[in-house]
Amino acid sequence: MKKKNLAALLMAGALCFGLLAGCSNGNNPGGNSGGAVTIKVGGIGPITGDLAQYGTATEWGAEIAVEEINAKNGPVKLDYRFEDDTGVADTAVSAYNSLKDWAKDAPLVIYGCTTTAPCVAVASETFADRYFQLTPSASSPDVTANKDNAFQMCFTDPGQGVAAAEYLKNAGLGTKIGVIYNNGDAYSTGIANAFIAKAKEVGLEVVATQTYPDDKTTDYTVQLNACKDAGADLVFLPIYYTPASLILAQAKQMSYAPIFFGGDGMDGMLDMEGFDKSLAEGLLLMTPFNASGTDERTKSFVEKYQEAHGILPNQFAADGYDCMYAIYEACCKIDGIADMDSQKLCDALIAMFTGGDFSVDGLTGTSMKWLESGEISKAPVVVKVEGGVYVTQ
Amino acid sequence: MEKRLNGKRLSKASRSGFINYGIVIAAFALIQILLVVQKLLGVTLVSNSLQSLLVPTCCYIVMAVSLNLTVGILGELSLGHAGFMSLGAFSGIVASFLLADVIPFAPLRLALSMIVGAAFGAVGGVIVGVPVLRLQGDYLAIVTLAFGQIIKNIIMVLYVGVDEKGFHIAASSERFNLAEDGTAIIKGPMGAVGVTKLASFTAGFVLILITLVVVQNLVNSRSGRAIMALRDNRIAAESVGINTTKYKLMAFVTSAALAGAAGALFGLNYSSTVASKFDFNASILVLVFVVLGGLGSIRGSIIAAALLYVLPELLRQFGDIADYRMLVYAIVLILVMLATNNDQLKALVGRIIPKRKGAASHG
The missing domain is CATH 3.40.50.2300 (Response regulator)
Incomplete structure (x- = not known):
């Protein structure tokens, strides 16, 4: 009996170390490569727990956009990492801090959180630390209230x-x-x-x-x-x-x-x-997003997403995709971005987003703009389900 | 004769108590020194993520020690400890908001908010304790479980705010007639948003010390011995004239008040807090700390809470392991459970540290 106990202990230990050993450290390129400026994008959202379906959608949607952007060989590259917050505010703040540790002195932009309560908690931290934050789906006005650095990709509630x-x-x-x-x-x-x-x-x-x-x-x-x-x-x-x-x-x-x-x-x-x-x-x-849409960009996004994950993307994924392009396009337009740290980049991005002549075309809307408050302005779309697919009204 | 016996007994117990103070003070001093060195030399010794965990870890240590008072010392299973934390968190947030103009000095405001949190926790403890502590064993567990859910559901529909007319409180948004320029402190399911963060590591450290003083002195007092007598054999204890309800309530309410204070500190460490955070899972989490640390062992609770709260966050640093961190966390829990119950391992530790033999039962 005693021997059995010890054996169980050893087995559990071996399992644990096996897991640790099986996963090598992620390879983070970082720094300037080939003349392009690398911006670190740290995502936060629930990828475990009750809300995991929404978090993984925002994670995967953004991932596809990052791959496309980095393949372009444009002036800006994105180095993307996503941290789990389990949909809880205090874990989200820890996730945010571990992203800060990850970025060290490199310019960092925060992408997230997926859900509202964690996003409010993280936004007040990024506001104090001066990091630019763009959330795909945290829709409460509290997210952006009294914070000039927080912006939303979705409509407010x-x-x-x-x-x-x-x-x-x-x-x-x-x-x-x-x-x-x-x-x-x-x-x-x-x-x-x-x-x-x-x-x-x-x-x-x-x-x-x-x-x-x-x-x-x-x-x-x-x-x-x-x-x-x-x-x-x-x-x-x-x-x-x-x-x-x-x-x-x-x-x-x-x-x-x-x-x-x-x-x-x-x-x-x-x-x-x-x-x-x-x-x-x-x-x-x-x-804002119709997966059976017929335009070229939606089709290619849906195809890539389905190939990688086997399911149809929903609006959370599309919002995440658009967030990456918004960050990328804004960064491309900023002069002297190569010498900026996170704080200077934050101010430059705020100026860009609220400047009035910056707009982004994406999957969830065309010529999307942002108000001073951080809210997005895009046209709401109503669809009707007919024969098992969305038909835009 | 009696005095000498007493003195001898106390010295042993208080030695163990002093070691606990020592551990906490040493840990605090070490982290403070590292932080100072980090500032002076500009190197990273304590990462941002670890720094952000200091205050919640303090809160969970207090939660675990206070729950140990109910579960380990009193011997009653409570599954609603997060309910008291929730009461403390939201009352503390409201108190700190209302006191903002009166007391601009943040540490004092934090202290008062924590006292308010403790008071609300204690009131909750009395409300649950008086009818419920007449029950035993599983019944108490079920009622405390229900209590935790009730608190969560009440705060989820609670709207609290202030405008020039005064203080408003309502149980639905329709009845919450706050003036346009008023400020809502708690907004139902949105929880408390826009909280001014007051919590600090030092406050957490002081709270742990206060908790240790309260719990250890209670345990080593006449009342503490009565409480433990009730745990060990209720009928025998009653037969020598120990008032069951009084001592049970004493332990339970103390535990609830400390949880309330921890909740207030926790609530004031984040700019937003929602009621659903303090659900059944949160209660179980604290219970896990207590059980894995060892029932009745204060030191075990402190160490287990600190390690197990920080562990899932530390696992983030292992690159791709981050994907499996919740799985690793679960395996570690199983591992600890097996290890602490393994006789061979205990014997092994006993051989390496022979002194432990005597001290093992006095955590």
Whole structure:
């Protein structure tokens, strides 16, 4: 028995060291190579834990852009590294500090975080340390509030809520509107509150407001019944696609068929394993990226992404891709970038992003610009699911 | 006769206690010296990432030592320790915000916020403890688990803010009628955002010392012996007239208050804190520190918390291993568990350090 214990101990130890030995140190080129200036880009996002799907999408999307950029042999090269924050604020701050250790004295730009709460924590650190930060998907206005160095690639939550209400008003959809949202989630609550306020302003009638506490909820019949009883003919769902897919299925079971309208968190539902696509027929959603888009750049991105990872990219990946190009194109336009440290680069990038004549074309929009506040200005796109694919409205 | 016996017993226990103070003070001094040398010579001795871990590590050490008081000394399983941390964190953040104009001196404001955090933790401890400590074993574990979830869910819908009309508190955003120019401190699921960071490594160090003073003196006092008697045999303890509820509550509330103070320090170390951070997993994490450090061993808790909190972050430095760091972390946990329960290994350590034999049970 004792021998067995010792053997178990040795086995576990060997396993541990095997893992350590199997992974050699990453090879970081760094420095100036062949006349090009190398900028270090440190990404932060959850690649383990509950939110890993979003973090890995932003990691992989950016990776493809970095490969393309470095293959160009342009004046600027990007040295990219991604750190895990598990979706938690304090881990994100540690991840940020380990990126600082990684960059040492080389110019560093922070790309991330993927989710809001870690991003707010990291942004206040980068603000104090003067690093430029661009987040692909942290959408709360708190991320950029009072920080001149933090910029967003996605819409803000209230911005999306307002855009949704305006779209419904202009399209003349929904006379009676129900809202179901996750009141334990910053993203969902942010959109829902702004939507309800704006709906009141433009004269849309919100007849039912229903909440649920977290995305692990599996039964939504109570919320759906409340909407049905109130006579809602359109239900707004500013939530992520996992709970939304259940809502669609349960609505069908109780033969309640209003128009469902979602935010960008809904993107990805069609690629869910085992999801019956017919449930999503007629679903409207606001997403900046359409993976079945036909333009050259989208096609090539989708192809590369699928080849590398075997799944379709969603808007998180596309936002990540665009972030890299935004950083790259801004860096190319800065004079004397070769002699800049992170702090000078931060100021130069802020000046570039808020200068007014800087704009980026990407997968999630064309001629995207940034406001002084750090928010992005691009046109919201509403798509409808028809025959299992997105059709731009 | 009794006095002499007492004196002898105490000297042994307090020697062990003094070693704990020594370890903490030495670690603090070492890091401070390294930081000073680093500044003078311009070389990297303590990396940025390690520096950013100092304060949270202090918080988790306090969490582990205080939980050890409940689990190791009192012998009751608590699965809601993060709930007290959460109470402390959010009350501390609100307190520091409200005191910002009154007390501009940051260390004093931090101290007061931590006291507020401790007070809220203690109140939480009393609320849970009074009805629940009449239960035993698994029942207490389940109720504390529920308590942690309740706290998390309450803070998730809690809106707190200040405007010129005064202090606002509401349980939903519709009822939260803050004036335009008011400031929201806690915003429901968004948590507390825009917190002024006050925490410092020195504050964390002082908090650990205070925790050690409180816990070690409690354990070595008359009350502490009563608490341990309850753990070892409740019926026998009751039969000699020990008040079960009183002593259980004493240990439980002390533990909760210290967790509250640690939470306040933790909350004031980051500019944003969300309630979902302090979930069931956070409670289990602290319990893991306590169990792996050794139930009832204060020194074990300190060392386990420090090492295991820093470990996943240190693994980032191993290049590609970063992809597997959570896996390695899990394996290390299993390894520690097997190692500390292995008789052969214990015998081996005993042979190398013969003195350990006697001291082993007094961590």
